Amino acid sequence: MSDEFVTTSGMRGIDSTQPAIFSYVSTEQRVPKDHPLRPIRSFCDIALRAMSREFDRMYSDMGRPSIPPEKLLRALLLQVLYTVRSERMLMEQLDYNLLFRWFVGLNMDDGVWDPTVFSKNRDRLLEADVARLFFQAVVEEARVLGLLSDEHFSVDGTLIEAWASQKSFQKKDREPEGPDDSGNTSIDFHGEKRTNDTHESTSDPDARLYRKGKGKEAKLSYAGHVVMENRNGLAVAGELTKATGTAEREAAVEMLKDVTGDKRVTAGADKAYDTKGFVEQLREINVTPHVTQNTKGRNSAIDGRTTRHEGYDISLRCRARIEEIFGWLKTVGGQRKTRYRGERRVGWMFEFSLAAYNLVRMRRLVADLG
Helix, strand or coil: CCHHHCCCCCCCCCCCCCCCCCCCCCHHHHCCCCCCHHHHHHHHHHHHHHCHHHHHHHCCCCCCCCCCHHHHHHHHHHHHHCCCCCHHHHHHHHHHCHHHHHHHCCCCCCCCCCHHHHHHHHHHHHHCCHHHHHHHHHHHHHHHCCCCCCCEEEEEEEEEECCCCHHHEEECCCCCCCCCCCHHHHCCCCCCCCCCCCEEECCCCCCEEECCCCCCCCEEEEEEEEEEECCCCCEEEEEEEECCCCHHHHHHHHHHHHHHCCCCEEEEECHHHCCHHHHHHHHHCCEEEEECCCCCCCCCCCCHHHHCCHHHHHHHHHHCCHHHHHHHHHHCCCCCECCCCCHHHHHHHHHHHHHHHHHHHHHHHHHHHC
């Protein structure tokens, strides 16, 4: 070898691997002090402590200990925040990812759970409606921090695609499949008129065939609804329903009843909410309807008594921020197409994902406040 390739910058290190080693560095020490998950973990723990009594009522004092609900919810939160697509992959990450172990509360040598056991324990939380309780605890935490407006809100809805194929949408009185049925290839719905009155999905009967607007493709979907406060764009109420033409307005009225109480507030909304019935319902519950006027071929239910105020234009500008919530839910939170079936299970994850969004948003807001 030519001398020109010889260097004297230092001795070459040895590539060796020691199969077994003792470590005296905890997961707490390995996670950087400024890691974004640290404030989220703090907010999460405060909410979980507020739910401690509810957890006590859910579990028996006798029998074999199950997965602690706090650890289970932290693991589910990681699944949403990092868009982990299955419980099996989540358990795999928990096995070797020290950051995940720290967040959930597992020690270095703690074993991880079997994916089936994890799913069954999660279903116990589903029965107790824990997602809604967790979401409400996070909202209350934001209220204590002074991050919420109690006067100005916005409402909107979005479609969440169901975990069911178009070919599963079949006639309700369809004959049972025989032994010679060739399965998916034998189903041909082209040219057949299909409606929610005559057909339903064999995979997810709660899903409804629905399209967002003219010219859009009809898909088996659910409808997700959100009430946002206008100060910082945090979700203060959320609900999932079957997808129908009136679901958005009906859900908005019910959610605003729970959020506003007896105080006079405003609620911004898009053109889809500009109906006489909806506007009258809001006024009956002491809500000023700041609804975008829909004057295309019709008269708007909103007149000059509302539009002449400066607050009306402000509400319409703030209302657009609710799309940020839906955008995050669908790109990060896994809500573009749900992985679950049944209205209750899909709704559980929708509300839990809303809580995850609030935690991410609260971290940024508190950091900005210094």
